[in-house]
Amino acid sequence: MLNITCGESNVACLANETVLDALLKANIPIPYGCRQGVCQSCLMRSLDVTPPVAAQIGIKDTLQKQNYFLACCCHPEQDMTVSLPDQQDTWFEASVIQKQQLSPEIIRLTLQYNAELSFFAGQFVNLQRLDGLTRSYSIANSSRHEKILEFHIRRLPNGQFSSWAHDELQPGTTLTLTEARGSCHYLPGRAQQPLLLIGTGSGLAPLYGIIHDALAQGHAGSIHLYHGSRNSEGLYLIDEMQELAKQYANFNYTASVSGACATETGFAQGRAHELALNAVQSLKGWRVYLCGHPEMVNQSKRMAYIKGASLGDIYADAFLTLPH
Ligand SMILES: Cc1cc2nc3c(=O)[nH]c(=O)nc-3n(C[C@H](O)[C@H](O)[C@H](O)COP(=O)(O)OP(=O)(O)OC[C@H]3O[C@@H](n4cnc5c(N)ncnc54)[C@H](O)[C@@H]3O)c2cc1C
Known part of the structure; x- marks a missing residue:
């Protein structure tokens, strides 16, 4: 059993647990989404030891060097002191300005933001509700559209975020979102490529x-x-x-x-x-x-x-x- 220190809390991490499991078990509110190392909602920073290699897969080189890691993929190898990244640097606010039914299963959600956000169509952001529920959604519009983000959200039966977005979320609501992530976007330069x-x-x-x-x-x-x-x-x-x-x-x-x-x-x-x-x-x-x-x-x-x-x-x- 290893010891994870997060702020004032000391938490025991059992052999089969990740840092995320251990912190959530101790009721420490850590944002998370996919729990599979994709959405990067649970990005944390080790303040002492180098994180295990598997916990740094997929995050930017610059962040790896600063000992950032994904708590959901981190099976610690020694005691760790960890912290959340500075949230003010990575979260933005955006307001829902339109909600449109595209098919019985899918809505188009259009959000407007004021911050300086750079993105390519096709990347994804993590959208967060007021109570902290966070899910990843892909950006469907080009950044040529002024300060607008468009998402297509499919309803999953009993899905917490998607059902809420379909049934309750209304224009005027403010959501928070991360900077855009991922490499799934158009790359200019090879215009003839099929x-x-x-x-x-x-x-x-x-x-x-x-x-x-x-x-x-x-x-x-x-x-x-x-x-x-x-x-x-x-x-x-x-x-x-x-x-x-x-x-x-x-x-x-x-x-x-x-x-x-x-x-x-x-x-x-x-x-x-x-x-x-x-x-x-x-x-x-x-x-x-x-x-x-x-x-x-x-x-x-x-x-x-x-x-x-x-x-x-x-x-x-x-x-x-x-x-x-
Ligand atoms: C990089 C990335 C980009 C994404 N982009 C989009 C996007 O653009 N649009 C979008 O709609 N979603 C997208 N998703 C998925 C999205 O993040 C959520 O996972 C999804 O909306 C479900 O969240 P939820 O809270 O509604 O469901 P949850 O409350 O998390 O529940 C999901 C439950 O539904 C079950 N389930 C999974 N698939 C099905 C299915 N086909 N039928 C029935 N049950 C099922 C799961 O096992 C799970 O139990 C993306 C995910 C990632 C990782």
């Missing part, structure tokens, strides 16, 4: 932003978007995507449904990633974006790599949820 984008459900959010950024920046290579869901209720912005495909000769759009009883017309039948990856012979030289259901993202990553995409050209955000 792009393959695969998303399920609200996984369209980052892809929608990436596509608009790519087209606005004159991307000349072909762009292929596959958006899938079990049934048509999880699909949205269909007309807008079809219009975009008419407007830009290099943009191709396929919406698909995969449920056993998926008889809806107008959609391709099957799983988006299987349809997408079967349609190309080779992904050598392509850039691939994968967003949404974690299983789809993991399978597609492997399949895209086998089809020739280089690992450095595969950008993925798995929409991990908390296991209950």
Whole structure:
């Protein structure tokens, strides 16, 4: 058993516990989200020892050097003295200015902020409710839109944040959010490179932003978007995507449904990633974006790599949820 010191508190950390487990068990209010090392909500700093390597995976080099680590991935190897990062540096306020139903399952939430926030469409932020409940959501709009952030939030049955956002959150409410994170965004500089984008459900959010950024920046290579869901209720912005495909000769759009009883017309039948990856012979030289259901993202990553995409050209955000 090791000892974790956080402010005035000394907490015992058992062999199978993370620093996050130990601090929460002692009722120390630590922000957290995915508990799987992705959302980085539980970023903390070690004030004495170097944190275990596994607890620093995915965080910026500059922060690693300052002994920042993710509490949810930190199985301490020795006693540690830890603190939360200076929250004023990393949290911003934003007000909900619009809420729009995009499909029976998905809302578009538009927030306005006043702070200096830099981001690329497709990155994600952690949104926090007044009581501290925090979840990650991908940014669907380009930073060219003045001081606005757009999110697409899918309702999960009994999901704490998503059900609240759908049922109770109203325009005028203030939320706090972190700076934008992640590398899932458009990269200018290789304008001829073909792009393959695969998303399920609200996984369209980052892809929608990436596509608009790519087209606005004159991307000349072909762009292929596959958006899938079990049934048509999880699909949205269909007309807008079809219009975009008419407007830009290099943009191709396929919406698909995969449920056993998926008889809806107008959609391709099957799983988006299987349809997408079967349609190309080779992904050598392509850039691939994968967003949404974690299983789809993991399978597609492997399949895209086998089809020739280089690992450095595969950008993925798995929409991990908390296991209950
Ligand atoms: C990097 C990143 C980006 C993300 N971006 C977005 C985004 O743009 N839009 C978006 O909607 N979400 C996004 N998410 C997911 C989001 O962070 C939340 O996890 C999600 O909204 C659920 O939160 P909740 O509080 O409503 O659910 P919770 O209260 O956390 O409950 C989730 C519960 O639902 C269960 N569950 C998981 N999937 C399903 C399912 N398909 N059907 C039924 N139950 C299920 C889980 O096992 C868990 O028990 C993202 C996640 C990450 C890590």
